[in-house]
Structures are given as structure tokens and as C-alpha cells.
Amino acid sequence: MILLTVILLAIVSLNTAFSYYIVFSEEKRDVASTWAWLLLLTLLPGIGIIAYLFLGRKLLYLSLFNDDILEEIGLPKVVELQKELIKSEKLHVPETLLQRQPIKLISLLLESNQSPLTTNNSVSIIANGEDKFDQLIKDIDKARHHIHMIYFIFRMDEIGSKVLRALEQKAEQGVKVKLLYEPAGAKAMSKGFFDRLHELGGVAEPFLGPKFLPISLRTNYRMHRKLAIIDGGIGYTGGFNIGNDYLGLYEKMGYWRDTHLRIEGHAVRTLQSRFFMDWNAAVPDHMLEYADRYFPPSHSKGTSYVQIVSSGPDNESEAIKKGFIKMISMAKKSIYIQTPYFIPDDGLMEAMKIAIMSGTEVKVMIPNKPDHPLIYRATLSFIGELIDLGAEVLVYDKGFLHSKAVVVDDELLSIGTANFDIRSFRLNFEVTAFIYDQRLAEKQVELFKEDAEVSHVLTKEMIRGISRSEKMKRQISRLFSPIL
Structure with a gap:
């Protein structure tokens, strides 16, 4: 009995030490991730420590890449x-996009990622x-x-x-x-x-x-x-x-x-x-x-016209996410998104909500076959909020949707490796092409519409009709979404 007590006290002490480490040592960790780790460590002492060793450690390769x-x-x-050229208003952009004012997005990606417009x-x-x-x-x-x-x-x-x-x-x-x-x-x-x-x-x-x-x-x-x-x-x-x-x-x-x-x-x-x-x-x-x-x-x-943007845990600019937020904020008519995972952080989620409430047509397509059930439940939790506000969410039924594409107003698009989730924005090394070409944007919208023909619409009734236990699972998954 005494030995068991000592072991439990050791686990609690180690757990407390890890909690202090997360809060006070890694000062640049975002608040959402901090709370998620504290919740996991509190609810699952011991197991939480093991999970942190595998998932929570910050990248040590601060000078990983030689540029x-x-x-x-x-x-x-x-x-x-x-x-x-942007400051002097002399940077040439496609005439078909002059009303879109893509200079703002181009400028953002130049500043956040040193990504030249090609x-x-x-x-x-x-x-x-x-x-x-x-x-x-x-x-x-x-x-x-x-x-x-x-x-x-x-x-x-x-x-x-x-x-x-x-x-x-x-x-x-x-x-x-x-x-x-x-x-x-x-x-x-x-x-x-x-x-x-x-x-x-x-x-x-x-x-x-x-x-x-x-x-x-x-x-x-x-x-x-x-x-x-x-x-x-x-x-x-x-x-x-x-x-x-x-x-x-x-x-x-x-x-x-x-x-x-x-x-x-x-x-x-x-x-x-x-x-x-x-x-x-x-x-x-x-x-x-x-x-x-x-x-x-x-x-x-x-x-x-193309800007190739890369991001990863070696820097904190989150340039791809910033590019998505800017694209969404620029939208006047429509936003089409395809992604296997939809787990945005607060800033990206707020941009999506503002677009919907401003009258922009927002359509999001996700798969119907989750390859990661916990992540998929978190996706459905976030998606439910957008549906309540008026977004159209389509579930791809033909197979597995792995496409990562964003199109704004049939004029601007991005295609790359980054999913619409926190892991892609902060934890993985990604690359995405931001493309200024109305013809290609329209082509991607055509592909979206073709995919919509083999998809079903996720309605408010479907979201609200799930069982109480499923609702709880989705909420729990969402709580841990910053570290998934």
C-alpha cells in the first residue's frame, strides 16, 4: 500500500512538473494548445506525460534550414x-484580377514568407x-x-x-x-x-x-x-x-x-x-x-501568376494559414473549400464566420470516410457551426476526398499539401501554391461541382439529430483539436 502511494505521488508530482513546464517554459506556445495539454495531463496523469513526449515537444531544429x-x-x-513596386503601385498583375486587388494577398505572402510572385x-x-x-x-x-x-x-x-x-x-x-x-x-x-x-x-x-x-x-x-x-x-x-x-x-x-x-x-x-x-x-x-x-x-x-509558399514548425509565421485568411477576407461572392480535415484555429474560424455572415456563399467539401476518427469528429464539430450560420457543407460519397484546394470568387485559388487544420499550419512542413489565374480558378470550381454531384449536403437536421453520446465525443475531440 505504501509503495502504491509513493508511485501515485510520483506520477502526480511529475504531472505537475510537466504542467508547469508547458505553461512557463515554452512561452511561445499558443494558448489553445497550452490548455489542451493541461487538460490532457489533468485528466490522464501518466498517459498524458507519455503523449506529451511523443506529441508535445517543440522543434529543436531552430536553424534547420540554410537559405x-x-x-x-x-x-x-x-x-x-x-x-x-507594390509601394509605387507599379507591380504588374493580371488585368482580369484588377478589381480583385490581389496586391494585398501578394504583399502578405512577400512579407510573411519571402515568396516572390512568379x-x-x-x-x-x-x-x-x-x-x-x-x-x-x-x-x-x-x-x-x-x-x-x-x-x-x-x-x-x-x-x-x-x-x-x-x-x-x-x-x-x-x-x-x-x-x-x-x-x-x-x-x-x-x-x-x-x-x-x-x-x-x-x-x-x-x-x-x-x-x-x-x-x-x-x-x-x-x-x-x-x-x-x-x-x-x-x-x-x-x-x-x-x-x-x-x-x-x-x-x-x-x-x-x-x-x-x-x-x-x-x-x-x-x-x-x-x-x-x-x-x-x-x-x-x-x-x-x-x-x-x-x-x-x-x-x-x-x-x-504563382506564389509558392512554404511553412513549418521551424518558424512561426504560419504563412499558409495567413494566406487562407486573407483569401477568405477578400471574397465578395463565393468561397469553395475542399479538405479532408477541417480544424481551423480561432482566427481562421472567425474569418469563415465573418464571410458567411457578410453574405458570401461558402461551400466546404469534406470526406465521408474518416481515416482518423478523432480528427473527423473534431471536423464535424467545427463544420456544424458553419452550417448553423448558413454555409453549405457537402460530404463526398464516392470515396475518400484528400484534395486541399481553396477558390475565391472564381478568380483566386490555392492548391497544395496543407490541410485546413492546425497540424498543417503549425506542426508539419507544408507547401502551397497561391495562383492568380481566373481560368484555373474556374477549372477548380468545375471540379468542385462535379464532385458535388457524388456528394450529399450535410444539413442542420443531420447535425442536430445525432445522439447525445456522439455530441459529447465531438466536443471532446474538439477540445483536443489544437494538439491532434
Whole structure:
């Protein structure tokens, strides 16, 4: 009995110490996350401590990324020049968007992320896995100098092996192949999966993989970006990872609805610089150094204006979230959002509410098949508030909706890797393209409307008709949403 008392006192003391640490030590942690952790530690002593060790620790890599490459390709000078042009009202923007005044959004992303506005981009929206992988492999087959890739998930299955074979063939031809993957997304990968690629001169490495343990204990701060850059002239980014499930071959999830971008033009330089920083931070033994061949001049005559914005726990700007808030606040007619998870923080949620109450048509599409039940319940809690205010929420019934897209007034759009949730804004490394192109915005709205045909509307009656126990589960999930 005495021993049990001592153990309980030790747990309570340790729990109290952790609580003080969260409140007083990590001064820059947001208030919502602080309260969520205090609640978990109070309700589940011991278990809460273990959860904090896996989920709650702040990122220690404060100088993780070296941005020297940005200086070498001249991006900071371009950013400063564009800031001056904005001040003198001389920055050129598409004539079709003059009434939208996109300068405000452009300026925000210049300030918060040092993201230059790029021109002459030819951008294609890819809405299904077959098209994405067919085009990607075709571009890989045409590579002459280098192939750079980052993926959150790279599965050891049919499509993963097909992409890997294509990379191996190019490595055998002397093309420089570099692949960065997230360890958490490669749990089922055999140890020798990339051996042949390495033998042929390619390099495939985990992002901040474990150095002393056989498995990674890093639950947060994941590399969620999906990038592919081929010969410095073609870039890909968006929601698709590499695996059979992204072709709709995973029976549990069914058809996989996602959105990806293929870009040719000046925006590829920004994607390439992002890869350089990520690669050099994660793989210091194979550092990439600037060479003209990695940043060739673009001959694209496309008409899309694009800003590539990245964010992550290495800085606190939350630039992608700020971009979403600004887009929503600029809306005069309509806002269309597709996201697998809808867990906004207070600022983003308030922007959504203001838009709805101001008479803006707001439509949000979410999946009907949750891959994370706790997160999905939190999503439904937030969604219920928007429905009460007059938003239309559609639930995609054909399969799993993984698309991450925002369209405002059929004129401005964003597509990338960031979900509409706190994890994407604060805890993961993400990248999103903000695109100023009415034609592409209208194309994305068409895709939204096509998806709406295989969706059902979530009504107030449906939200209010759930059981008392389900309501409680949703509220509890929402309480912990800042740390999910």
C-alpha cells in the first residue's frame, strides 16, 4: 500500500512538473494548445506525460534550414524589388484580377514568407491518380540532368515500385536522382527497398530519420510536402503521395479524389530552392550546391501568376494559414473549400464566420470516410457551426476526398499539401501554391461541382439529430483539436 502511494505521488508530482513546464517554459506556445495539454495531463496523469513526449515537444531544429541558396539564385532581391513596386503601385498583375486587388494577398505572402510572385507559368490541375502518375513517369523518362523528389508517403507496392523502377533507369543513365521521404510514411518499407537505386548512384534518404533507434519517435514535425522537380523546368506539388491507395486501390477508402499541380515556368525555381533547403537540412552527407543546371532559364509562355509558399514548425509565421485568411477576407461572392480535415484555429474560424455572415456563399467539401476518427469528429464539430450560420457543407460519397484546394470568387485559388487544420499550419512542413489565374480558378470550381454531384449536403437536421453520446465525443475531440 505504501509503495502504491509513493508511485501515485510520483506520477502526480511529475504531472505537475510537466504542467508547469508547458505553461512557463515554452512561452511561445499558443494558448489553445497550452490548455489542451493541461487538460490532457489533468485528466490522464501518466498517459498524458507519455503523449506529451511523443506529441508535445517543440522543434529543436531552430536553424534547420540554410537559405543561402535563396541568395545564390537572387530570390531575396526579387522579393525586395516587388515590395518596392507594390509601394509605387507599379507591380504588374493580371488585368482580369484588377478589381480583385490581389496586391494585398501578394504583399502578405512577400512579407510573411519571402515568396516572390512568379510569372509565365503554365499550370495544369491533375484530379486523379492515374493521370498524375502517368504524367510524372513520362516526365521522369525524359529527364536529362536531375530528378528531385520529396514525398510524405512512398509505398512499397505496385505504383511505388513502378515509380522506383523509372528512377533507377534514369540513375543508370547518369541522371542525378535524389529522393527525400518522411519516415512515418514509410513504416512498411523494407530496409533494402532503395538499395538498387543507391547502387546506380541515386540517393534516397529519410527526413530527419532516427539516428540511434530502429524506429522514429517523432510524431510531430513531419515532412508533409510533396514535391517533384525534373531538370529544373517541371515541378509537381499537391495532395498525391506515391502508393496504390492514391489510385483508389485501397478497398477500405475506395476511390481516391485528390488534386495536384504540374507547373512549368518561373515558379519551378521556388520549388527547386525549397527542395535544396529541405535536402541539405536532412542529408548533410550529400549536400547540394548551386549550379546553373539546377536553375535553368524558363521558356514557358504560360499566363499564370504563382506564389509558392512554404511553412513549418521551424518558424512561426504560419504563412499558409495567413494566406487562407486573407483569401477568405477578400471574397465578395463565393468561397469553395475542399479538405479532408477541417480544424481551423480561432482566427481562421472567425474569418469563415465573418464571410458567411457578410453574405458570401461558402461551400466546404469534406470526406465521408474518416481515416482518423478523432480528427473527423473534431471536423464535424467545427463544420456544424458553419452550417448553423448558413454555409453549405457537402460530404463526398464516392470515396475518400484528400484534395486541399481553396477558390475565391472564381478568380483566386490555392492548391497544395496543407490541410485546413492546425497540424498543417503549425506542426508539419507544408507547401502551397497561391495562383492568380481566373481560368484555373474556374477549372477548380468545375471540379468542385462535379464532385458535388457524388456528394450529399450535410444539413442542420443531420447535425442536430445525432445522439447525445456522439455530441459529447465531438466536443471532446474538439477540445483536443489544437494538439491532434
